[in-house]
Amino acid sequence: MSNSPPRDPARFGPSTRLVHAGRDPSAQHGFVNTPIYRGSTVLFPTYDDLKHRRGRFDYGTSGTPTTESLTTAWSELAGAAGTVLTPSGLAALTVALMAVVSAGDHLLVSDSAYRPTRIFCDGVLKRFGVEVEYYDPLVGAGIGALLRDTTKAVLVEAPGSQSFEMQDVPAISEVVHARGAAVIMDNTWATPLLFPPHARGVDIAVEAGTKYLSGGSDLLLGLTSANAQYWPALHRTFEHFAMCPGPEDVFLALRGLRTMALRLREHGAQGLAMARWLQARPEVARVLHPALPEDPGHALWKRDFSGASGLFGVILNPAPERAVAALLDGLELFGMGFSWGGFESLVIPFDCRTYRTATTWAPEGPGLRFHIGLEDISDLQADLDAGFARLRAAM
Numbered sequence: 001m002s003n004s005p006p007r008d009p010a011r012f013g014p015s016t017r018l019v020h021a022g023r024d025p026s027a028q029h030g031f032v033n034t035p036i037y038r039g040s041t042v043l044f045p046t047y048d049d050l051k052h053r054r055g056r057f058d059y060g061t062s063g064t065p066t067t068e069s070l071t072t073a074w075s076e077l078a079g080a081a082g083t084v085l086t087p088s089g090l091a092a093l094t095v096a097l098m099a100v101v102s103a104g105d106h107l108l109v110s111d112s113a114y115r116p117t118r119i120f121c122d123g124v125l126k127r128f129g130v131e132v133e134y135y136d137p138l139v140g141a142g143i144g145a146l147l148r149d150t151t152k153a154v155l156v157e158a159p160g161s162q163s164f165e166m167q168d169v170p171a172i173s174e175v176v177h178a179r180g181a182a183v184i185m186d187n188t189w190a191t192p193l194l195f196p197p198h199a200r201g202v203d204i205a206v207e208a209g210t211k212y213l214s215g216g217s218d219l220l221l222g223l224t225s226a227n228a229q230y231w232p233a234l235h236r237t238f239e240h241f242a243m244c245p246g247p248e249d250v251f252l253a254l255r256g257l258r259t260m261a262l263r264l265r266e267h268g269a270q271g272l273a274m275a276r277w278l279q280a281r282p283e284v285a286r287v288l289h290p291a292l293p294e295d296p297g298h299a300l301w302k303r304d305f306s307g308a309s310g311l312f313g314v315i316l317n318p319a320p321e322r323a324v325a326a327l328l329d330g331l332e333l334f335g336m337g338f339s340w341g342g343f344e345s346l347v348i349p350f351d352c353r354t355y356r357t358a359t360t361w362a363p364e365g366p367g368l369r370f371h372i373g374l375e376d377i378s379d380l381q382a383d384l385d386a387g388f389a390r391l392r393a394a395m
């Protein structure tokens with residue numbers, strides 16, 4: 001037995017690597033975890049070291065042993081050249097975009113992107129002279145027809161926020177790279193465990209660590225990783241913003257990282273079981289879950305992903321708002337709230353019609369987004385069963 005990290009971790013499976021990545025007990029007096037380093041000032045031993053900022057760390061915003069533990073582990077997991085940490089998932093997206101686009105550039109954004117990403121693009125990026133255009137997430141290699149000489153980046157998200165459409169990320173990447181532009185992906189749903197972003201052609205990948213990395217609904221964090229080509233620009237932009245998270249949140253994320261594979265497997269299995277149960281309900285018109293064989297994105301999911309997480313949607317048959325409110329208001333186990341990825345089950349209503357611009361979203365009835373947690377599935381189904389009875393009674 002040794003208290004040093006295993007040699008050549010690439011030969012191990014992802015769960016093994018997740019347990020060992022980014023920590024070295026031999027450098028921590030044998031303690032298993034890297035402790036929380038709190039600090040702004042880093043002292044240099046000599047004038048010459050200070051002059052050349054020589055040393056592993058030079059200032060708190062650039063990194064500490066605690067943040068380095070997480071960035072090293074995440075880069076290994078994602079297959080990236082480097083990773084930066086931000087105080088939220090949305091901040092991770094903004095750093096990714098700011099690393100690539102400048103005034104006068106054209107940016108293509110999937111119509112299925114996380115809504116606050118759109119708000120940032122339509123607000124800050126437009127204000128700084130970036131031309132933002134939304135595209136149909138199902139475009140695939142057809143993205144070529146939308147690329148201009150000024151296109152610097154294409155933002156993808158698979159499956160899409162709320163709508164859960166799949167995107168052909170490798171096909172999009174091939175066409176976009178041939179034109180010298182970058183592919184930026186919000187990979188929060190899958191995490192690099194279920195979709196290795198850089199191996200599939202993504203240049204800059206974003207993860208809201210707030211979700212499955214935390215697993216506890218108790219912290220906000222973002223991770224942005226880049227391949228070798230885009231790492232210098234990403235790192236530079238991160239240093240310019242100095243938008244770094246607090247050390248306790250990074251420590252909690254490291255703790256979450258060690259159990260993420262196990263939790264994701266359970267969320268995925270529970271989510272799929274619930275999706276199948278919902279498919280059989282007479283109140284449900286469609287279930288939006290790419291791991292279901294009936295889903296239009298299933299073939300892409302099967303080809304590119306190695307599993308599913310616990311987040312998916314349903315479209316109900318037509319029902320008035322009061323009936324949906326009756327379903328939701330009486331739930332005992334499902335919480336109603338934004339975010340997801342924690343141990344608890346959640347549900348929120350959604351309506352993509354209110355913000356989509358490049359595609360038409362025409363649902364049969366109201367939409368509900370579910371996050372399936374770690375509770376006993378039969379208890380969750382009983383909670384929803386009672387909810388559906390309230391929905392029917394209020395029709």
Ligand SMILES: Cc1ncc(COP(=O)(O)O)c(C=O)c1O
Pocket residue numbers: 088089090091114161186188189208209210220221222338339340
């Ligand atoms: C797909 C997706 N990306 C990014 C984010 C942003 O993460 P955060 O809440 O940490 O800003 C969210 C949050 O809900 C999300 O659902």
